[in-house]
Amino acid sequence: MERPRRSRYFLACAFASKIRQIEKHVSICDDEDGGFLRKKKINFLGSGFAEGSTMTFHHISYRVHLKTGHYGFRKVVKKDILTDVSGVMKPGLNAILGPTGCGKSSLLDILATRKNPKGLTGDILINGFPLPPNFKCISGYVVQIGTHFIRGVSGGERKRTSIGLELITHPTVLFLDEPTTGLDASTANAVLLLLKKMALQGRTIIFSIHQPRYSIYKLFDTLTLLAAGRLLYHGPCDNALPYFKGLGYLCEPYNNPADFFLDIINEDSTAVGMSKMTIITIPIDEDNDMEDTDSIALGLAIRFTRSAYYKQMMADLDALSSDDKKKTTAYKGIPYTTPFLHQLKWVSKRTFKNLIGNPQNSTAQICIATFLGLIVGSVFAGVKNDATGIQNRVGALFFLTTNQCLNSITTVELFITEKRIFIHEYISGYYRVSAYFFSKILADMVPMRTLPGIILTSLNYFLIGFKPTAVAFFTMMITVILVAYAASSMSLAIATGQNVTSVANLIINICFVFMIVFSGLLVNITTISPWLLWLKYFSIPRYGLNALQVNEFTGLKFCSELEQGVNVTCIAPSPFTICTGEEYLKMQGIDMTFLGMVKNYVALICMTIIFLSIAYLKLRFIKKYT
Template identity: 30%
Template sequence: MTEPSSAATTEHPLYNPTTTLDGGVASSDLEMNIQIDNLPNHHVISSEPTNGSGNHHHHGEATSTSSNSSTTSGASLNEEPPLQHTNHNNNNNNNNTSLNVQPTDMEMKKSSSVIPSAEKSGEFIIGGVDDDSEEAYVPKYKSDSPPLQLEWKDLTYKVKLPINAPPNYSIFQKIGFKMKNAFKKKEKDILHPMSGFVSPGSTLAIMGPSGAGKTSLLNILAQRVKETSGDITVNGMKIGSSFRSLSAFVQQDDVLMGNLSVRETLRYAALLRLPKTISWKEKIERVESIMDELGLLKSANTKVGTPGLTKGISGGERKRLSIAIELLTQPSILFLDEPTSGLDAATAYSVMKTIIKIAKGGRAVILTIHQPRSNIYELFDKLLLLARGKVAYFGPAKDATQYFAQIGYPCPKQYNPADHFIDLITESTSDTDEGKKMKQEDNDRIEKILNHYKHVEIAPSTSHLETDIKKAKYNANWFTQFFVVMARAFVNILRDKILTFSRLFQNVVMALLVGLIFLQIGHDQQSVQDRNGVLFFCLINQSMNSIFGSLAVFLLEEKKVFLRERGSKMYQVSAYYLGKSVSELPNIVFFPILFGTIVYWMTNLNAGADRFFIFLLILVSMALAAQALGMVLAVLAPSMEFATAIAPVLLTVLMLFGGLYMNVDNIPPYFIWIYWLSIFHFGYEAMVLNEFAGASFECPPSPAICTYRTGEDVIARNAMDKPYSNVWIDLGFLWAYFLIYRLLAYLILVFFVRPKKK
């Protein structure tokens, strides 16, 4: 570890908070006036807010008006558009206005007056905007949204955690401690008071060791966590509900539908996320433009794929596609959580270069990153270094090395600055005697760094947004959301050849196996048991297929996509749920019919045509009810492992009270409620009534051992001759349970399945 040097603290250059912002303005549905005004004072970041002095006044104005017409088109979502690529640099010439902010003589005097005080006190001043930037990058794709500056002041975040027993307690003491404190919580400070800002056209990297609060801060700034204290403002105004419509969040994991192509993924997202005032042609043009800008045109028609299961685009392309989805709405502020996580060095650098391009287009970009390589670190404009939920440094990234050198921790030559900073604020975890000594040294060093930062000043540059930003909660109307989700789900199901083939194989093979085992059942006394067995097995087979199919599809494929899209407000939950449900109907109906048809005629069940179709109706109804029950389990279960552990237990209980293993007249009164909750009860009773009503059976020569002369004898033996025992009543109960379970799953989805707050 680098030891503190005795270098004296020297003056740090004050970055002039004036700059030229070359950004777009409001889109057609966000016609806005932006005025830069009332630049705030220099302020000292400390545990107690302090007040500075001096007022800065800059004025700039940008306006935009445009209109779009809405048209419809039946073009394929994967079809390459017959569009000529145009020079994107000139697309928005009429819509972009530079916001030139120049300091007045008075302001220059005020700025210069701050420096001497800092020199006298030895305080280190960090300015607002770095004027020594590289030559401006002119992006092909510029944002039409207004340039926004995000600021936060005295921001804190606390969570309530259960109280844990001391580690030296015995197991019995721990149990008693937990029982005593079961309902007690203790507060933990995740983020201590901190302030900062990010300007349009710049990239802010939030760095720190694990547990420093990086992701928590990112989620708070992105308004994904709201239980905080402190002020968050955009262009000088407090953040409102409209903020999320002008910002975008790219999560760490690239959650995408593997069976769609890159172009289809973006077009479906465009249909869901862009307003109806934008025509189909304009939406397609935007998709193509973004693919061009992010280098996705070469893989536009390639399936996204699923890592570890099916081949698809590369890891870097997956990350760029995730970013492209969020860029469709032309956000003014882009948040990214660990965008280089899981990528090799070359791919990570390529992705970061893309992100920097996006920022240079007029957006404010905020990202978390753990320990970047030096070539990536050099790309950042601003650095926010966190340790123990506190700020260790905030300012221009290129000046962080100088800052730490001045407080006694110079970076060794030929050493990655990012590694150096992380080493400085990371505490040893070793439990050895030497490790404990190092831990104390690390603790002293970290506290020194954090305490020194309290004396550092920040000079933000703020514009004032005069008009409130108003935007619809959802861009597409409900019917558009429903049809797009349904169409996308259909395509995803049809292209999932592995799942489709496995279902087909399973149903055909099992049907043939059952048919061969019970081939052409006769009408003697022994055939009654065989027929009962065939009927109940058909119900079990299709129910298990439906339940575990629901679990696999939602928990393994769709849940992460749903959480990401819900977090981005792409659709209403009702539109998603109904669209998903409709898209699944063909499979739920087709496979029971296929299975039932093979089994029915091979086993020689009741030969009446009407009985055959009722048999299929019962089987399909049972599959629908079971699939709905499976959906309830899927939305409740936190993981596939948990669901597959619970589902067999639940199915076993329901089957035990289904009517085959125990006669309803013998069920204990305190368990009879399970009988009425069991879908197997209604399915099996309907099957028995349909199969045996009006049937006759052969008796042996000795009539004394003839148990079943007619089908009514079988029905009575099963205690299914009650006044309410009727095929159509049983079907009605199955459909009622189908609707109840569907509604229950929907309510759970609405109120409990939400993006996690970190």
Template identity: 25%
Template sequence: MHLPKYAQNLVTTNMENPSTSANCPVTLKFEDIGYTIKIEGGGGKEQVTEKTVLNGITGAVHPGEVLAILGPSGCGKTTLLTALGGRLGGDLTGSITYNGKPFSNNMNRRTGFVTQDDHFHAHLTVTETLTCTALLRLPNILTEEQKVMHAEAVIKQLGLTKCKNNIMGGPGLRGVSGGERKRVSIGQEMLINPSLLFLDEPTSGLDSTSAQQVVSALCNFAEGERTVLMSIHQPSSRIFYMFHKVLLLSDGNTVYFGKGDATMDYFASIGYSPSVAMNPAEFLLDLANGVHIDDQKSGMPMKQELISLYKTNNDNRLEFETQQDINNKKDGDGNGFSRWNTTWVQQYKVLVKRDLKERRHETFNPLKIIQVLVGSLFIGLISLIYYFSVFWSMMPIFSSITTFPQERLMLTKERSSSMYRLSAYFVARTTSELPMELALPTMFAIITYWMGGLKPTASNFFKTLFSLLYSVLVSQGMGLAIGAAIMHLQSAITLAAILVQMFSLVGGYYNQNVPVFLSWFKYISHNYYTFRLLLASQYESDEMYLCGPNNLRCKVGDFHMIQEMGLGNVGTPIGALAVMIVGYRIIAYVALMRLGRTRKLKSQ
């Protein structure tokens, strides 16, 4: 796969400074990699056992090579790939080096990682998706126009021209095909011209032709002195013979590591060969599962024999080449190397633009507009001010509560690639929602206010609108905080429903005689403060109202609910809601920090 001319010039220029070179060749070596996880047992007793996922995996991949990690489901393919990509924490042992050095910010900038599951913004087109990636991940030595050109070149090279204006799609929304989605996912990583490219099941869900096209493109990409590693479950014969090296795993142990075209010869030399012509990958999977038609042994004894034979077969064991010293001269140590290709402001601008394109479809979908219109008509006919706060307490919460749980996987993937700072993402995500989140309640207020017969003055209307929009900002922040803190959608919605009910009950309308031990709860209820602002937007204590026969008039301030709530000093509810607006968002941000990347490897 060839780069556009200006990108080739960029690579040539950067070779003078290896620390910023986009495709400085990388030799990846891993020795005796081990990884264990803790499993909690059942039976009413807390029993914690350790399971070995990887057990002494050793190998190496050099520039220009494609390594395929094969094995049955659950054998540790994805875990190993994640560890080699610098994205696995926990009890990882062994040594992983990149040109003889540990993982660093420098190496992360030169590494691409394609996850098994493709995560995209559903309403963005192929061009928009790749352009946003280019603007965020390509260095600022390229102009914005050059970054866009780079994205267009990748679209052409990956054969995505016909679908470049199609949306990516998602659940319930038709978009590009599975093969096209996979190529877009790969294209996002190829944009940065990585020296080291990891792919987790890149052919999963593709037909044989599409799978071959993807692997062929990856092999072409490796020819430019790139190092490519992929996990793959059951490739076709044609795909299998494209691999330069093969690593076969069984229950976290190495059964074979070596050249792809020597695989069958190795197993024949130790007494395992198929009796009929068959796909080599199928034969290897049978062996890794402990199944061999022509052998009396099967299951665990056979697996242990294959593992033992590999360990004692020195001819097949890896011999580390002597290129390390040469490669080390090309590779800087990465100390002090910046994590980010772009500035905070650039990241914010790109993310806001992306979020606005995506969110407009969610906010202004017909069902939500109908919901607001119907709600405004009913509340306008009933004319109850408190329902202003109730209606716009629930909608923003349940709308924003899904934001971070739905984007968790995408956020983790993009942050792992150092696309942007968490702060830039968070500020862009929250501010991009404001115009759309405030548009519908404004429409609601325009309809409901005049239908309800409230004071027909501009001053009173804008006071009411301010109170309503202020409440929306609090409710939105509350939804973001709950969603970010729990990250499990069903649990988050359940908690939000409970809090909404409790806040509504103590908000001052349904019950003015709250028990003493619960009276404090109203002071953390945004419904309480919103209701106070809405009352103040319409009434004053000295105003008179009809309160009995014979045109009897009473002061508004003497009404028992008004006395309980209070009309004076609107600064208190404004200040309390301001604290909630900021506080909920701080909680959400701190909760998102848990999703930070884990790249530290335990080296020996």
């Protein structure tokens, strides 16, 4: 537990140092005032970096389809999340404020192109032009890091580390979803002061926030106030209180403006009680099922469209819009600045470091494989070439194949635990899906399936007393490893894309139960009804057990012959009347030819490739938008 905690602490310190270096080396050069927007050019480490970007959004509306009712009687209901929202986000701190469920997080995700485009209408521009295909690569989106079980560092350190991670790519626009949530007042203030410093350096910072304290509120440059998906105010933060005062809403002395705005929306203050009749002037039908909050939001939204601030905002939008403005193309494919092999190299390094630094998954599996190898080797130690030797050999081989299948369940968490991190890094343009997938296969699945197979074979082979030849030893080792690969690939194919491991574990266990039944030990394959016999072709343990039995039993003799040539063992009362390994294989219906042996390996390799392909396709087409 200490190693991950220390590593996360050092990571937080490293990124905090990185932020300080950025602040130290960034210089600001003011360009000529263009009459509308004062652009700032940032020089990073003495080189030209970027101009402060201005993001505009025009008539954004977002509608989703929700299913309601019980199963079998469900109906689809349309719900408007955002309705005709427009605005200008200039370099600085741009806050999106509103009550819970007002659509502020949805607006943030839409601007960051992380929302499902289905049901989305409107235009999003950057410096007057449609968003480029690589917008996700030149912008940053801060998410939480850490897990529920291993905190490692405090909330404030995690938040600052998350910001530092996004600053590595030097984004011109930085998005944050409620950066103060879960932080105490002092830490939240420190995080916003850090963002303010970056905003003063010409960076465009857009974030949603629920109910900030006044010391945080006064840092905002631009305020966007939403309620029920409608725009109630958008403009300079300093002008928000005068605007609402002009509507008849007077903020009481020593009242937090952010709380005051929420009180207006929720009709929860003295000022609201005195002024609400002058605000809601729209006619509302008696049969209208609109909630009170929605009606207030609609009334305030209509009043805003008639204000001078709205007219100025629309003039600013027209000034920033280029003549060739087209429908936004924010959701195109992500171009990459680095090749596949470069991404594979670094993501594999990270995966391998995480594997080494997480002893719960790496060291524990190796220790368990060693312990099982010693126990099984002791139980089946010293097999003989008689009737009991047949039973003991088959039991040991069956255990090896079954154990490799059941141990593969640990791969279920390979893509589940990092699902949120993968989605964030992928849509941010860090790497390709293929680079992430193969890094997990090469740096995690392969070593954690190969090492236990080598350990089990090395310990069991000589303790049990299998056929004493080098070819047979390495054949068994390769077979055990291939069984682990195939079983792990099947687990990945089932678990990829899932949010929790419980359902995936249940499905995988059911599959392995049927596979073990058709492995050839619990029931003789030759006695199974033809209409069920086809299931044997889907049994991973069957291919592994067949290959191991052919490898071990070929050439073995289990009968002691006297000088007179009479076979005493075979004529003695025994449940096994088998004299050679070939007779046993024939009785089990196992093809002992070279071609039959090759078929087992081809089947295991093909199943591995097919299951990995399914896992990759599920990862490739996983839902990546919120």
